[in-house]
Amino acid sequence: MTASFDNLKTGDTIDGPSFAVSRESIRLFCDASLDYNPLHLDDDYMKGNFGRTNFGGIIMHGMNNFGLISRMLTDWAMPVGAIHRRLETRWVKPVKPGDTIRPSGIIKAKQVTAKSRWVLIDVIVRNQRDEPVATGEAMVEFPVLAKAG
Amino acid sequence: MTMQAEKSAAPAFETDFWKDANLRKVWDEIVPGVPRKTLPYKLTFEAIALYCKAVGETNPLYLDEAAAKAGPYGGLIAPPSIHILLMFSCTPADDWMRSPGTVNAGQSWSYNVPARPDDTITLQARALDKFIKRERLFVVHDNVFFNQHGDVICSGRGQTIRPM
Numbered sequence: 001m002t003a004s005f006d007n008l009k010t011g012d013t014i015d016g017p018s019f020a021v022s023r024e025s026i027r028l029f030c031d032a033s034l035d036y037n038p039l040h041l042d043d044d045y046m047k048g049n050f051g052r053t054n055f056g057g058i059i060m061h062g063m064n065n066f067g068l069i070s071r072m073l074t075d076w077a078m079p080v081g082a083i084h085r086r087l088e089t090r091w092v093k094p095v096k097p098g099d100t101i102r103p104s105g106i107i108k109a110k111q112v113t114a115k116s117r118w119v120l121i122d123v124i125v126r127n128q129r130d131e132p133v134a135t136g137e138a139m140v141e142f143p144v145l146a147k148a149g
Numbered sequence: 150m151t152m153q154a155e156k157s158a159a160p161a162f163e164t165d166f167w168k169d170a171n172l173r174k175v176w177d178e179i180v181p182g183v184p185r186k187t188l189p190y191k192l193t194f195e196a197i198a199l200y201c202k203a204v205g206e207t208n209p210l211y212l213d214e215a216a217a218k219a220g221p222y223g224g225l226i227a228p229p230s231i232h233i234l235l236m237f238s239c240t241p242a243d244d245w246m247r248s249p250g251t252v253n254a255g256q257s258w259s260y261n262v263p264a265r266p267d268d269t270i271t272l273q274a275r276a277l278d279k280f281i282k283r284e285r286l287f288v289v290h291d292n293v294f295f296n297q298h299g300d301v302i303c304s305g306r307g308q309t310i311r312p313m
Contacts, residue, residue, distance in 0.1 A: 017205060025203070032203035034237035036164040037248045051249065051313065052153050062207055062253040063233045067204035070230035074208065081221070088257035136255075140311075 003080050005142035006116045008107055014121065016072030016103035021060050023097045029064050037061075060095040065125045067136040069103045073121070073138055076105075082119075082142045089136035100128045105138065118126070118140040169196040172243040175244040176286040176311040179245060179276045185290075186270030187272040197227045200234050213263045219288035232303050235264070236296055239272035246290070252284070254287070260306035269297040277306060286311040 003012075019025075030036050038045040039059055046058050066089050073084040095101055105121040112118075118139055125134040163169065185225040201211050206228055209216035216227040240246060264270060273296070291306040 019205060029203045030164075032163055034164075034251040035233075036166050037247070038166060038250060039252065045249070050252065063230075063256070065202065066231045066256065067200075067228075067233060070228060071204055071206050074228065078208070078210070078221075084260060086257070086259045087229075088255070090255035091253065113272045124202075 003065070003076065003082070005082075005091050005110065005119065008110060008119060010107055012107045014072060014076050014105035014107075016068060016105070017075075018027045018100060019064075019068055020077065021064075021097055022101045023058070023100060026058065026060050026064075026097065029061050029067075033061065033063065035061055035063070043046060047142075055094055055096075057096060058096075060099075062134070063093040065089065065091065065095070065101070067127060068101065069105075069123050069125065069134070069138070071072075072103045072105065072123075076142045080142075082140050084142045085118075086139040087123070087136060088138070089134050090136050092132040093127070093131055095127065095128055099133075101125050101133060102132075108137070116144060117140070162238075166247045166249050168240045169247075170249060173248045174245045175248075176288065179279060179288055182290075183245060183275045185221040185272075185274040186241050187239050187240055187274075189269050189271050189275055190201050190228065190235065190271055191264060192235075192238075192264055192268045194225065196234060196238075197225075197231065197266055199229065204228075204230070214313075222263060222265075225266050228267065229258070229260045229263070229303065231264050232258060232292075232294055232305060235272065236272055236292065237259065239270060239294070240274070244310070245288075245311075246278060248312055252310040254310055256305055256307030258264060258284070258303050261301045262301045264294070264296065264302045268302075269296050270302065286313065 056125040103125045105123045108122045109120040123136045211222050274292040276288050277291045280287050293304040294302040
């Protein structure tokens with residue numbers, strides 16, 4: 001979809017990329033992020049309990065969700081000269097090998113400020129059962145004069 | 150110094166997070182407001198490319214020098230979310246963010262200028278708050294990454310649930 005600040009409206013949607021989660025994709029994310037927390041690597045460790053929670057096996061990095069949402073936002077914004085300025089996320093459900101996740105966004109509001117224009121977006125990542133695994137909000141700037149920065 | 154010599158001079162990243170676990174602060178010892186130890190880190194094209202591969206990024210602004218040069222930033226940049234890598238590359242092995250069992254509960258980040266390959270990136274970071282909720286031990290962390298010109302690349306904060 002081609003977006004411009006003027007033609008965007010509340011309720012417009014943004015579709016993100018589907019991402020197949022595997023032990024290999026999690027290991028690759030370890031190498032790329034340098035986050036080698038055993039939560040993502042060690043099956044024996046993950047047999048234990050975390051307080052009242054038992055994950056039942058290794059889990060994907062929460063920040064992998066973040067990276068996918070960010071990818072969706074930049075793929076949407078950059079071609080029209082807009083800039084991904086903020087992303088806030090919360091993890092609501094662990095993601096495990098075998099899951100397929102997909103981020104999406106829905107435009108919540110537009111705001112004109114003294115020197116720029118902003119689009120506020122509710123974001124969500126769902127798994128293959130349509131369950132939310134991450135939720136959040138994003139801000140994309142549509143500069144009045146197209147400029148990178 | 151050649152690139153190869155630089156690589157061999159740099160200490161290898163310790164991927165066994167258990168190794169220095171006893172050196173890391175537990176929740177009780179983390180004092181909100183005290184700066185975390187940080188390390189400057191030279192971001193490479195290779196590190197950016199590996200991060201892109203891990204999240205499926207194919208944007209030529211990150212990966213194709215000729216296309217990036219003709220683009221809005223006049224050269225290659227890193228994806229905004231490269232701070233995911235920078236968080237670990239700019240902190241030492243005894244940083245409490247690496248404690249095994251640290252659970253990320255959510256983060257928020259604001260982006261200013263993009264990071265670029267060959268930037269030397271520094272981090273200012275600290276715990277900002279800590280609290281107990283539903284028998285879980287939380288720490289709020291805040292972080293600002295700068296490039297070698299002193300420009301803010303991005304700033305963010307998050308919550309982690311600390312291992313018991």
